[in-house]
Amino acid sequence: MPGDFNNRIRRRIIVIQVLMVASILLLCAKSFDIQILKGKELSEKAENDYSRNIIIKGERGQILDQNMNKLGASIDAVTITACPAKITNPGDAAKKIADLLDINQKKLKETLSSKRMFAWVERGVTTEQAEKIRALNIAGIYFENDSRRYYPNRNLAGQVIGFTGADDSGLEGLEFKYNSVLEGRTRKISLTRDGNGRILDYEKKRNSELKGDSIVLTIDKKIQFLSEQALAQAVTNHQARSGIALVMKPGTGELLAIAHFPEFNPNNYKGSDRDTYRNRAVTDAFEPGSAMKVFTAAAALEKGVTPKTIIFCEKGTYRIGSFTIHDTHSYEWLTISQIIQRSSNIGAAKITESIGDKALYNCLSGFGFGSRTDIGITGETPGNLIPYKKWSKIDSGAISFGQGISASALQLITGISAIANGGNLMKPMLVKKILSSQGEDIKEYHPEIVRRVISPGTAHELKAMMNLVVGEEGTGTKAAIDGYEICGKTGTAQKVVEGGKGYAKRKYISVFAGFAPMENPELAILVIVDEPQKQYYGGDVAAPAFKTIMAESFNYLNIPPEKNKNMVALLSEGGKN
């Protein structure tokens, strides 16, 4: 009996052992099948559930002023998307989201009620707003990290900087022109998601090497602000239509300010008139009026005429062919210097008669009128300078005092700067350098002399003439600044009838262009006021704004007065921020 029992037990043990070995063998076989034979296929299947490939884009580069102040930067934002097919109650979802984002509820409801698999809800939402919407826990609403362009100084230099669209691509200004430099680079990456569908390692892959390059401008934020303020005051005081002010360093051609009025806020560009987006200092041409007389005088001096050469100014009325030109006052004999000082149209026309059309044309085209400066801004106008062979008699007369020719504000300030720096036409500069995302210099732009347009002697004589304009008996006395020798020229041009022929009555452009200090010019400034209502002479409308910009910029840049050499000037502390 015990033997049978032992045998039975032994058999059972053998059976159990066989079963266990068989199970282990089965497990091993299955494990081999899963891990080795189907391993690749299954791991791919699993990865598809928790990872996917997407294209990511780095952050957009910054736009900085010459002192590295941010003019345009990107901040983190969230893009909210939806899968309308998964939203159970579109009306309720639309109401809750629209309330938080302050967007059109009706339009959002329409979007969420469709049967589509994808729809944009809102792009560039702040992280705080996104968190509030996330807390609503609405099925079918998704969040993606994004960035949004932000202009911390709001209206400042809006027309120069421009703005980007919803997809973070530049639409206007430097944002558009330098889009390829500023925009972040793209890369295809594989993302891992957790059980809740959250992306685990997104930011790690969206690293700084994808960030776009930054551009450093020649613009000085402070001078830009001073210019915008002075211009706004001039335009408002004279109930004018618009205005432009430019500040340039004559020695290098660097633009320190490009101010426009009316302004617009690039953070909310949709709220402004499209006409205000344009950088009109570069894109629009206008008849500069008497400000052109300095270039006529330059042509004469280069031909050997001296500043003391006298010209009979016909007592205020002079007939050229069937046209009659007038001076504001009746003059008889005036020297070239006095013609500039008192802004005699007849004197300027007679200068051209004496030197010939070709000499004037060559001088004006030498100063860059009629051709683009190639500053690198989209839509730059070359202005209009008709070849001298096509000039009629009245054309040559009118061009000599700035009618019948059109130029951009940029061309005019560049020409004035050439006189200020001793005769070299500089290529205007707006971008100083391009920086990589790590802050290293990628490209640096240097001042470039286009050509010598007048001799240093001629430039010196022109400076003396322009200094008389601001002195007693000149037309630009309102531009004088105590302690400084200012050189300038007023201009008042009648505007051409829009879409018609001839000149409009009571529609003027007031101009003042000049530079200072006379001996060693640090700044050249141009102020243009379009259609002023109360007064219209450049000396009354634009000159005071010129004075304010120049005086405040000198104060900021700590440029000491040069007059009263026996006196000591103590300047209050300016300094850049």
Add this chain to the structure above:
Amino acid sequence: MAAKNNNMIKSHVPRKTTGFRWLVIIFIIFSELMVYTWIRTESTHALLRISQAEELLLHKRSYHKALLAEKEWLKSDARITQIAKNRLNLSIVTMKQTIYFSGEDR
């Protein structure tokens, strides 16, 4: 009888060793499975913790960036000038900021 018992003992000893070996193999495989599972779980947890830390860092960095942008606006000339003019009733006296001394006063 004694000889028979001796034979039984001899024949049982190898059988016991074989069973023990199998148990050891099963234990090793089971342990390996447990360790593997534990490592995978820990790895996933670590990944989640890293992800959460990164998310927090991202949030802080984003907040820092927003604060920098706000700082730029706070120090903007337009804002400061507005406060100076409207709240503090200050005015700009650019033309009076230069004080002249005669040469004798030096």
